[in-house]
Amino acid sequence: MSLDAVLSRLDADLPQATERLLGLLRIPSISTDPAYAADCRRAAEWLAEDLRSLGIEADLRDTPGHPMVVGHVPGEGRHLLFYGHYDVQPVDPLDLWHRDPFDPEVQDAPHGQVIRGRGAADDKGQLMTFIEACRAWKAVHGSLPGPITFFFEGEEESGSPSLVPFLEENRDELAAADLALICDTGLFAPGVPAICTQLRGMLQEEVTITGPDRDLHSGAYGGPAINPIRVLTRILAGLHDAEGRVTVPGFYDGVPELPETLRRQWEALGFDAEGFLGDVGLSVPAGETDRSALEQIWSRPTAEVNGIWGGYTGAGFKTVLPSQAHAKISFRLVGTQDPLAIRKAFRAMVEDALPADCTASFVGHGASPASQMAIGDPAFEAARRALSDEWPHEAAYVGGGGSIPIAGYFKSILEIDSLLIGFGKDDDQIHSPNEKYDMESFHRGMRSWARILDALT
Amino acid sequence: MSLDAVLSRLDADLPQATERLLGLLRIPSISTDPAYAADCRRAAEWLAEDLRSLGIEADLRDTPGHPMVVGHVPGEGRHLLFYGHYDVQPVDPLDLWHRDPFDPEVQDAPHGQVIRGRGAADDKGQLMTFIEACRAWKAVHGSLPGPITFFFEGEEESGSPSLVPFLEENRDELAAADLALICDTGLFAPGVPAICTQLRGMLQEEVTITGPDRDLHSGAYGGPAINPIRVLTRILAGLHDAEGRVTVPGFYDGVPELPETLRRQWEALGFDAEGFLGDVGLSVPAGETDRSALEQIWSRPTAEVNGIWGGYTGAGFKTVLPSQAHAKISFRLVGTQDPLAIRKAFRAMVEDALPADCTASFVGHGASPASQMAIGDPAFEAARRALSDEWPHEAAYVGGGGSIPIAGYFKSILEIDSLLIGFGKDDDQIHSPNEKYDMESFHRGMRSWARILDALT
Numbered sequence: 001m002s003l004d005a006v007l008s009r010l011d012a013d014l015p016q017a018t019e020r021l022l023g024l025l026r027i028p029s030i031s032t033d034p035a036y037a038a039d040c041r042r043a044a045e046w047l048a049e050d051l052r053s054l055g056i057e058a059d060l061r062d063t064p065g066h067p068m069v070v071g072h073v074p075g076e077g078r079h080l081l082f083y084g085h086y087d088v089q090p091v092d093p094l095d096l097w098h099r100d101p102f103d104p105e106v107q108d109a110p111h112g113q114v115i116r117g118r119g120a121a122d123d124k125g126q127l128m129t130f131i132e133a134c135r136a137w138k139a140v141h142g143s144l145p146g147p148i149t150f151f152f153e154g155e156e157e158s159g160s161p162s163l164v165p166f167l168e169e170n171r172d173e174l175a176a177a178d179l180a181l182i183c184d185t186g187l188f189a190p191g192v193p194a195i196c197t198q199l200r201g202m203l204q205e206e207v208t209i210t211g212p213d214r215d216l217h218s219g220a221y222g223g224p225a226i227n228p229i230r231v232l233t234r235i236l237a238g239l240h241d242a243e244g245r246v247t248v249p250g251f252y253d254g255v256p257e258l259p260e261t262l263r264r265q266w267e268a269l270g271f272d273a274e275g276f277l278g279d280v281g282l283s284v285p286a287g288e289t290d291r292s293a294l295e296q297i298w299s300r301p302t303a304e305v306n307g308i309w310g311g312y313t314g315a316g317f318k319t320v321l322p323s324q325a326h327a328k329i330s331f332r333l334v335g336t337q338d339p340l341a342i343r344k345a346f347r348a349m350v351e352d353a354l355p356a357d358c359t360a361s362f363v364g365h366g367a368s369p370a371s372q373m374a375i376g377d378p379a380f381e382a383a384r385r386a387l388s389d390e391w392p393h394e395a396a397y398v399g400g401g402g403s404i405p406i407a408g409y410f411k412s413i414l415e416i417d418s419l420l421i422g423f424g425k426d427d428d429q430i431h432s433p434n435e436k437y438d439m440e441s442f443h444r445g446m447r448s449w450a451r452i453l454d455a456l457t
Numbered sequence: 458m459s460l461d462a463v464l465s466r467l468d469a470d471l472p473q474a475t476e477r478l479l480g481l482l483r484i485p486s487i488s489t490d491p492a493y494a495a496d497c498r499r500a501a502e503w504l505a506e507d508l509r510s511l512g513i514e515a516d517l518r519d520t521p522g523h524p525m526v527v528g529h530v531p532g533e534g535r536h537l538l539f540y541g542h543y544d545v546q547p548v549d550p551l552d553l554w555h556r557d558p559f560d561p562e563v564q565d566a567p568h569g570q571v572i573r574g575r576g577a578a579d580d581k582g583q584l585m586t587f588i589e590a591c592r593a594w595k596a597v598h599g600s601l602p603g604p605i606t607f608f609f610e611g612e613e614e615s616g617s618p619s620l621v622p623f624l625e626e627n628r629d630e631l632a633a634a635d636l637a638l639i640c641d642t643g644l645f646a647p648g649v650p651a652i653c654t655q656l657r658g659m660l661q662e663e664v665t666i667t668g669p670d671r672d673l674h675s676g677a678y679g680g681p682a683i684n685p686i687r688v689l690t691r692i693l694a695g696l697h698d699a700e701g702r703v704t705v706p707g708f709y710d711g712v713p714e715l716p717e718t719l720r721r722q723w724e725a726l727g728f729d730a731e732g733f734l735g736d737v738g739l740s741v742p743a744g745e746t747d748r749s750a751l752e753q754i755w756s757r758p759t760a761e762v763n764g765i766w767g768g769y770t771g772a773g774f775k776t777v778l779p780s781q782a783h784a785k786i787s788f789r790l791v792g793t794q795d796p797l798a799i800r801k802a803f804r805a806m807v808e809d810a811l812p813a814d815c816t817a818s819f820v821g822h823g824a825s826p827a828s829q830m831a832i833g834d835p836a837f838e839a840a841r842r843a844l845s846d847e848w849p850h851e852a853a854y855v856g857g858g859g860s861i862p863i864a865g866y867f868k869s870i871l872e873i874d875s876l877l878i879g880f881g882k883d884d885d886q887i888h889s890p891n892e893k894y895d896m897e898s899f900h901r902g903m904r905s906w907a908r909i910l911d912a913l914t
Contacts, residue, residue: 033771157775204774
């Protein structure tokens with residue numbers, strides 16, 4: 001009965017909730033680019049202020065990077081910790097956006113309304129679903145249902161450099177929680193909610209190959225002078241073998257075979273690989289040749305070049321033989337693959353492949369192992385039932401191809417388990433131009449959290 | 458006697474000549490970037506005005522790209538056509554310049570004064586050596602020594618798209634000349650002037666590989682979605698075999714073996730491969746393993762990636778799986794290699810290497826065959842003696858690794874031979890940051906042209 005009142009309140013308040021989200025989306029909190037540092041802080045302040053408007057004691061916590069937002073609701077019973085991130089991805093290539101990424105709006109789309117703008121789905125829209133559920137709960141009941149810690153990060157899209165030190169320094173404060181709720185994942189399929197039970201880890205490396213000590217004219221030097229682009233392309237081309245396996249020595253140490261029960265469970269999900277690839281103009285799974293598309297995403301590690309550059313890249317042509325060539329490479333990790341061991345092996349592999357006269361230098365970005373959730377905890381099944389009540393289809397336990405290292409850190413540093421629940425869709429174009437979040441995701445998302453709060457407290 | 462007067466006049470006028478060159482260098486005539494179109498026209502107007510100040514009838518000729526400058530001096534006897542180009546290379550990476558590239562100045566350097574700025578050596582400083590020789594000649598004699606056509610191009614650094622149509626449309630006017638003088642090459646070594654008797658041709662290709670129809674998140678799609686950077690690096694890595702030979706089918710059709718006489722002549726030049734590479738921080742010739750460094754530059758064809766880009770290339774990290782990856786590739790050609798046949802073979806090779814779900818698109822930039830000069834013409838030996846009189850060492854006949862397609866077009870369209878004489882040095886950093894031109898090159902260069910005018914008219 002009281003849950004119904006909260007749900008009704010959420011329905012009635014949806015226009016105001018949408019306006020609030022648009023306000024947050026207008027702040028260009030791109031964490032990876034130092035030019036947006038003040039905007040990141042502004043987004044953090046916006047959130048702390050919004051929590052305070054719910055009577056929650058909340059403040060910013062400075063870090064060497066962007067601030068954390070921490071808020072506490074006291075109370076008795078199961079203590080929940082809710083996590084989301086307020087930072088967003090860069091917006092390039094800007095010319096592919098149909099609209100200013102930071103001038104969001106609600107648009108009509110073939111399958112219903114969408115909220116369009118950078119961060120709509122990743123992760124501002126998602127984190128607001130929980131805040132809105134709390135707002136409605138408070139409006140109906142006068143207080144929240146039990147002790148809740150709010151914890152918002154501003155560096156998730158840039159490798160979370162401050163996260164581990166912050167968790168370690170504030171362990172006593174944050175480890176008071178019993179269970180974490182992390183809202184940064186998606187539905188399994190339209191109308192099918194999901195709890196993510198395993199996530200890939202990630203290792204991010206940036207490599208620079210240097211040949212000649214200056215840019216040269218390819219007429220005067222082409223032939224005898226080594227071209228670092230040629231060296232880099234040869235090294236990167238060798239990252240995969242003919243079967244699509246990653247060639248870094250020792251890379252597959254700790255990669256488990258999929259347990260038969262999980263394989264059967266995943267097969268029962270009826271994943272539409274053809275539709276999944278077809279949505280982005282593709283038709284053939286390009287990963288390891290002996291693995292299904294779903295395995296390639298959820299349970300197999302990868303190596304991807306996320307960026308490459310060197311020489312002249314402007315309009316026209318310039319016959320330069322450049323001094324340097326660069327690449328950003330990420331590895332998605334599974335099982336117990338050790339990111340630091342792989343970093344070492346990758347760097348050694350690059351060094352070993354260098355010809356005379358070339359040197360390599362490296363910058364390590366993020367490094368986090370894969371995560372496996374504690375699905376034995378009855379909270380998982382309670383949350384799954386709550387989700388199933390809200391959505392047209394039964395909720396599923398799924399894997400995830402992305403990397404949300406926070407779950408691993410909550411386990412290893414705070415010793416609390418995490419429930420990964422989110423409402424994004426495959427076509428949300430997160431990290432891409434024209435990112436959007438379905439109004440259905442936003443609306444059913446906040447209703448889902450109300451049901452989960454009801455079930456878990 | 459009259460030559461001595463001209464040489465003295467050049468010596469006395471050197472400060473004013475330097476000021477004039479600095480004026481021309483201040484105009485940022487970067488032809489490959491449309492943003493500088495007005496500056497290119499301004500450089501052309503500057504030159505036409507300077508020719509007019511010598512009493513030469515000169516004007517701009519519009520093209521679909523940047524204008525040509527044409528000037529005529531009537532007269533009897535051998536008709537010379539002087540060619541230079543007023544456009545310059547882009548200046549990136551700008552942060553490696555120690556000074557604004559377009560705020561040139563004369564600087565003291567360990568081996569004498571240098572003129573520092575973009576275009577100082579390539580080709581504004583060089584073309585001004587000829588104009589200054591004419592200015593002094595005119596000051597001493599009241600007129601120039603015979604019929605001369607001045608022909609300045611503004612698209613040399615961007616593939617000369619307007620050149621062939623212009624030569625064809627103005628064949629009657631330009632083909633009146635008997636011999637072309639092209640000033641866009643260098644000394645063989647410090648103090649050793651050179652006449653270039655063979656030049657490599659060039660083919661420039663830009664390739665774009667497209668995979669998914671939008672940028673993707675490498676967590677959500679990494680594995681099953683093909684990464685176009687991976688495809689591009691694999692294709693580019695396959696451009697050379699283990700012996701450094703280019704793998705494009707049919708690429709070596711028309712590549713001649715070096716004639717024994719030429720080999721002996723080149724060996725006699727005492728080329729210092731170790732010093733040549735050492736000057737740019739290298740030690741090992743990186744081209745075909747069975748060829749000397751000098752052969753690799755002068756008489757062997759090459760393939761070089763001059764630019765590569767795709768995905769996220771900014772600060773920090775972005776785990777994008779990009780829709781597209783791009784490269785600019787140039788081939789230096791020798792003998793009778795056919796640029797258009799190689800373009801076709803290269804594109805077919807790329808198409809053949811594409812995996813499922815990827816497409817390739819191409820933009821062809823420049824395409825010109827290699828050039829071989831008519832060294833049987835007695836003008837060559839006359840010019841060589843004139844050069845030897847000016848410089849500390851005897852002038853040499855040499856090859857050239859760069860591509861100056863104009864000589865081939867003068868031969869094929871205007872049916873006139875070319876004398877390629879220039880005064881640049883290997884350390885001039887043309888196409889690179891901090892380009893310079895030695896004051897000695899500028900001064901002895903103008904004196905050289907005065908001697909050559911005297912010898913050839």
